[in-house]
Amino acid sequence: MRLYKQTLLAVAVAAASSQAFAAGFQLNAQSATGIGRAFAGDAVIADNAAVMGRNPAAMALFDEPALSLGFETITTKIKVKDAKYCGPTCTLSGGLVPATSVPDTDDVGGTSVAPNIHYIHPINDKFAVGVNAYSNFGTKTEFASDYIANEYGGLTDVLSFNLGVAGSYRLNEQWSFGAGLDLIYGQGTLKRDPSAELSGAIAGLMPDAAGKSLLDVDTADGFAVGFNVGTVFELDENNRFGLSYRYSPEFDAKDDKGQEITLPLPDIAEFSGFHKIEDTKFAVHYSIQYIGWGSFDKISFRNLKDSVLTGSYEKEYQWQDGWHYSIGGTYYLNNDWTLRVGYMYDTSAQDSLTSISVPDSDRQWVSAGFTYHIDSKSNIDLGLTYLMGDDVSVNEKTEIEGVGQVSSVSATTHADAILFGLQYSRSF
Template identity: 75%
Template structure:
């Protein structure tokens, strides 16, 4: 019985780790810095510099401001996740196929605020401070979901406090660097399915484990330090390029019970261009962004208490680096109104490992937005994006020492709506 107890605990640990990352691929990189960015699919955002929010994408772009600039706003992210054609099997029923009802209420709406301030010191130097969210998503399956050990609740939020400086070398080159203090909060809960719970209860030596959660990390919090660097090259006032690199640290969060989750976060590099057609009202802009998801090799769970899983557990992953390709256009209609639109193709972080609780896929962004100039110093921005994910066929299983414990097959699709509203002022 001791071997069987270890077998069940190990199986549960694998199932938990395999189903606890819905926030990272589908919503980890939030892109919640500005409403203007949402309105152009973030095309050119590392160099356009139409308000103070640019410092979140490239600190060197602060050199493009000759007076103080302030922006404040928020973004709403509504995820629409469908899980269909689900077939669940487990050891408790001799792996008899069980059809699971389709569900389309797994997603949620998150609100992500942002604020940015840039202060030029002189013609050479500028400093800035900002705060925004770079994580923020929630997926929650119903408690009675038949394959609940592959679902459960994942709720991740973060707050990024940044401090940066820029230096203008000459008329063409500017450089910048900044520090990021990241505060994060996460809740991850998993329960065994009714069938697995009944199986555990039927074994006398395992029956004390019946009804215990697989994972119950509630409100884990932590901080980490990262940094970012960047440069801007200006051909002239209508044509410029920007490049930035963001180092993301390994992040550890701990709850009140001493349970910890350790996540390796991806580094990000971005190249952007902006070109305004001379003597016209139109500009085109674009970005290519690299996200180092290949570094996301495992999630570490430590000091687990009060659940079937106990002690420490590490789960390996096979993830791939991601890419964003975006292009957009801005039309300066008149002194009062500016219109913008954009398109992005966003590649999946997942490769051979997929999950019903990680509805990740290649995605397309369709974006539109506008700016209203209240006066010469103040503007209101609105941005809207409809994000379309592909259908993904999922075949997920749990094994221990080559012995199957449970499996699930399904089709997943994740779409989203992003909206942003922002006020900006120069002074």
């Protein structure tokens, strides 16, 4: 019976904590300019100081100080439909008690705001330095408190903030190199309550745990240190290539109750190209980006308090590396206006293991934006992206040693998003 109690509770928290990995969703919140072209060519275009967030070597392309500051909003629309929840009573009855149909929901997503600022200062014709602050990862999802399969929902609100310092060196007219350090601050809230049926089962098995949340981590935060390196190759003034790599560390966060969460963040590598067509007002640019989601093996919880599960717990995952493929175009209309569009295909981090609480899938990005040049030294950028996900069929079940399957859920999930960015840039 002791094994049954421990395993049932571990399984419940495993399902409940799945959405925590949504904290690892990549935001690409460096600039409104990038949003307007689906981030195609962002590691080498260098049309404002925000490029240092993608490739520190690109700071060598600036011959005067440059500042960019702005914000991005991320609005997610998540649907969970055709769901059926088979709780302990249904599962342990051997099919005599039917699964419960769960009403469709489309109000799971939310809106997050991510600010950004970048400053590049050339020292001479060889060296440049820069500082920046922006967000690389984050998400917000919230299920209604009366959701029937409540342990699969709950609240997740997580955002990381990256404070960076970098330097670049121009070797010659063609090659430049750069490197930087990142101080990463993360903050998040993760709350999961059991469904009414699961609450009854917990009360019967462990009376001392009756009425407690499955998981309640309130505003956990912490710091980690990473680094980034890059290079730029300039074929001529109209054609150049960029390559960059960013190391993202394993991240630890702790709340006021001493509860700790550890999750790895993915490393990122990017290759970009920019080509302005000679004697025209048009340029084409592209990027291939690798995101090392495969390094994410588990989320670790320690010192859990005020919840059903106490002590330590680890949730295993089976994620795969992701890729972004993007292409875009820029049209230099006149001295006042620059127009841009872009398209990205973004592969899912999930493989065979899916979850109702992690609505991830392959995605398509359609983007448009513009720059309005206030004068020769300053401009305003606006970017808009519509991100379209795919339907994903989910079938989850939980099993315990000596008992077999104790619960299951099936559903179809779908996630779309809208990204909006506004930015002011100035050179000095």
